Amino acid sequence: ISLIKRLWKGRVSAGMLSLRLQRAMKEYVNSNKHHVSYKGNRKPTQSAKELLCELKNQARLRTVDGLEQPFSSLGWARLVPSLPLEQLYKKENKRSFKTCAVVTSAGAILRSRLGKEIDAHDAVLRFNAAPTEDYERDVGNKTTIRIINSQILANPRHRFNTSSIYKNITLVAWDPAPYAVNLHKWYTSPDYNLFGPYMEHRKLHPDQPFYILHPSYVWQLWDVIQGNTEEDIQPNPPSSGFIGILLMMALCEQVHVYEYIPSMRQTDLCHYHETYYDAACTLGAYHPLLYEKSLIQRINMGPVSDLERKGRVTLPGFSTVNC
Ligand code: C5P
Structure with a gap:
């Protein structure tokens, strides 16, 4: 719990993790699977405003648009949705959403009774295979966008083509390319093969907005962390x-x-919908989760009492930040 309190203050280091998680972390650093070589500088003492402006300017939302090789030759310019994700909701509402909720899948959201509060937002983002059915009281039942990693598309266990949780919403998939963002290498050897299922789904359901994040966006976010x-x-x-x-x-x-930076309900229960316990889900082993969370807490504009009781962080949209 002391580590969680440090997170609430935004001050963390790997040394606060259990030895098991520290070892797992070191193995990932040593294997460097995605050939990361960071060339940028380090400025770990930026203010919240500077940090927000860096995120706004460096990490521009970008999806695969089919105009680059090898996707252009494969006809992806006509396969991807005609409206870019940034414009999708502007057209319908004349502007993007006012209030949005991001609902993580952490076990700590169980018994939170946050469902009504979450559903009151204009848009709700959920992740991967996280269900709402049977958990409405704690997580709500509205879903506007679902982010899915490539395993959801590649692994038949998730029943991507038939499960109702992927229908009637906007889908955004992602998969890590090599750090140098070589799209040819990515296309021939993604982490999990999402391209075949994506093309098939686009042909079967051309009216459902379904995007793949550009790997340069994913790595730009990593660079800022x-x-x-x-x-x-x-x-x-x-x-x-x-x-x-x-x-x-x-x-x-x-x-x-909700429940990204853990509340007082913090638990090793990995997901609210599965009986699987592992602190790595909350604190990270493969993903740089602990550092991500520390960064988010540094730009959190809500009070600590929101963190304690609701696991809730309040962030400004980029359109409201003047840099
Ligand atoms: O496990 P999955 O990636 O589907 O969960 C969605 C996201 O929720 C994670 O990427 C992570 O950012 C967050 N999460 C968390 N703590 C957990 C489980 C998930 O912060 N215990």
Whole structure:
């Protein structure tokens, strides 16, 4: 719990993790699977405003638009949705959303009774296979956008083509390319093969908005985390949670994030919908989660009491930040 209290203050280091998680972290640093070589500088003492402006300017939301090789030759310019994600909701509402909720899948959201509060937002973002059915009281039942990693598309266990949780919403998929963002290499050897299922789904359901995040966006987010952290972070992409938070900051005027930075309900229960216990889900092993969370707490504009009781962070949308 002392580590959680440090997170509430935004001051953390790998040395606060259990030895098991420290060892796992070191193995990921040593294997450097995605060939990360960070060339930027380190400025870990930026103010919240400077940090917000860096995120706004450096990490521009970008999806695969089919205009680059090898996607252009494969006809992706006509396969991807005709409206870019940034414009999708502007057309319908004349502007992007006012209030948005990002609901992480952490076990700590169980027994929170946050469902009504979450559903009162204009848009709600959820992750991967996290259900709402049977959990409405704690997580709500509205879903506007779902971010899915490539395993959801590649692994038949998730029943991506038939499960109702992926229908009637906007889908945003991602998969880590090599750090140098070689799209040819990415296309021939993604982490999990999302391209086939994506093309098939686009052809079957051309009216459902379904995007793939550009890998340069994912690694730009990683660069900002490393650039604002003194320690060497894991050379692996940020978690879906961090990506989703930044995505919603690009689409909304205000963003509430639930149980990303853990509340007093903090638990080793990995997901609210599964009986699997592992502290790595909350504190990170593969993903640089601890550092992501510290960064988010540094730009949190809500009071600590919101963190304690609701696990809630309040962030400004980029359109409201004047840099
Ligand atoms: O596990 P999954 O990636 O589907 O969960 C969605 C996101 O919720 C994670 O990427 C992570 O950012 C966040 N999460 C968390 N603590 C947990 C489980 C998930 O912060 N215990």
